[in-house]
Amino acid sequence: MALMRKSNTLCSRVLKVLQPSSSVMSPCGAGAAQALSGEQQTCGWAPARKLHSFKRPNLHAIRNQLARFEGGSVELEMNNDNGIAILTLNNPRRMNSMTGKMMVDMADKVSELEEWHEGKALIMRGVDGNLCTGGDLTFVRKALHYGEEMAAYQHDTLTRLLNLPLISVALVQGHTLGGGAELSTACDFRVMSSSAKIGFVQIKMGLSTAWGAATRLTRLLGRRKAIDLLCSAKILLPDAALREGLVDYVLPKICDDELAETTNWLLRNLCAYDTNITRVVKSLVVSAELSMDHYQALDAERKLFGQTWGGPVQRKMLDANVKHK
Ligand SMILES: CC[C@H](C(=O)O)C(=O)SCCNC(=O)CCNC(=O)[C@H](O)C(C)(C)COP(=O)(O)OP(=O)(O)OC[C@H]1O[C@@H](n2cnc3c(N)ncnc32)[C@H](O)[C@@H]1OP(=O)(O)O
Numbered sequence: 001m002a003l004m005r006k007s008n009t010l011c012s013r014v015l016k017v018l019q020p021s022s023s024v025m026s027p028c029g030a031g032a033a034q035a036l037s038g039e040q041q042t043c044g045w046a047p048a049r050k051l052h053s054f055k056r057p058n059l060h061a062i063r064n065q066l067a068r069f070e071g072g073s074v075e076l077e078m079n080n081d082n083g084i085a086i087l088t089l090n091n092p093r094r095m096n097s098m099t100g101k102m103m104v105d106m107a108d109k110v111s112e113l114e115e116w117h118e119g120k121a122l123i124m125r126g127v128d129g130n131l132c133t134g135g136d137l138t139f140v141r142k143a144l145h146y147g148e149e150m151a152a153y154q155h156d157t158l159t160r161l162l163n164l165p166l167i168s169v170a171l172v173q174g175h176t177l178g179g180g181a182e183l184s185t186a187c188d189f190r191v192m193s194s195s196a197k198i199g200f201v202q203i204k205m206g207l208s209t210a211w212g213a214a215t216r217l218t219r220l221l222g223r224r225k226a227i228d229l230l231c232s233a234k235i236l237l238p239d240a241a242l243r244e245g246l247v248d249y250v251l252p253k254i255c256d257d258e259l260a261e262t263t264n265w266l267l268r269n270l271c272a273y274d275t276n277i278t279r280v281v282k283s284l285v286v287s288a289e290l291s292m293d294h295y296q297a298l299d300a301e302r303k304l305f306g307q308t309w310g311g312p313v314q315r316k317m318l319d320a321n322v323k324h325k
Pocket of ligand 1: 136175324
């Protein structure tokens with residue numbers, strides 16, 4: 001017990017230290033200025049990392065390593081008619097938890113979306129009415145030596161996802177836990193099924209956040225709520241998630257097709273106007289909000305996460321086969 005208390009203290013201290021300095025509003029990036037001038041009217045976007053000359057780490061070796069952890073897939077459908085893409089996590093036997101191979105799939109699909117100039121929105125969801133229950137624990141147990149590298153890879157993918165010139169929505173269904181809850185924070189909005197649950201349970205697993213949620217939640221909800229959600233491991237039902245501001249819309253209790261209803265919500269509220277202008281507006285917000293301290297905060301989150309990954313408490317909780325009911 002003393003060991004658990006000591007390591008849980010470490011996790012709480014790690015989560016607290018991740019509060020970023022007040023984010024300095026960065027000047028409008030070159031890409032956004034060009035988009036305004038109309039030079040890029042067709043595309044209206046420059047990769048956000050280029051706006052701030054952020055150099056991507058060399059992820060090739062990590063990609064090859066992660067691809068070896070097989071299981072599941074991530075699929076992408078891009079609809080040029082309504083401009084909405086659907087990114088689907090497909091690992092139903094394991095409630096769409098993510099294997100290494102699925103992380104590589106997701107990175108490749110985000111790269112495809114970066115080159116999709118006809119789109120204006122993206123919905124991320126899981127098959128069989130479940131978004132994602134975090135890291136696939138079979139993968140996790142085999143990758144205990146590989147935490148910081150896996151985190152670096154996911155940080156790159158999810159930051160690129162968040163920065164896409166597409167209005168992004170996570171469809172929160174079923175059990176959305178741990179890394180699954182983190183995935184949802186890499187979208188602009190979260191739409192939640194009336195029967196879903198969402199919780200950042202990492203600290204219960206002896207971990208801090210692996211996929212960037214401490215950095216994103218602090219910006220999304222502020223310091224106090226970020227610490228509350230990350231250090232309590234509370235699992236929120238829809239009303240509480242809406243009240244906390246973690247989700248933006250709760251679907252009707254009677255809903256035959258939650259994906260169709262989410263699509264309609266998007267089209268009614270955020271995608272009612274010209275595609276290119278919608279892309280430019282999203283790019284301007286990315287350019288205004290994103291600054292080097294975002295990347296530095298992610299860097300700190302990855303390094304601190306690496307101190308918890310493979311630690312005694314995580315190993316103990318994996319052996320205990322904890323269920324987050
Ligand atoms: C890197 C990110 C970070 C990390 O992994 O370190 C995290 O994401 S921490 C959080 C990791 N996720 C979990 O700890 C979830 C564990 N699973 C559960 O708590 C339960 O399965 C629950 C509450 C999601 C659903 O419970 P329920 O009783 O409704 O169903 P089952 O438990 O029988 O689950 C059905 C089936 O799915 C398998 N499953 C569920 N989640 C995972 C997962 N994350 N990895 C692998 N497999 C998962 C579960 O084992 C069952 O399969 P079966 O073959 O019948 O055992």
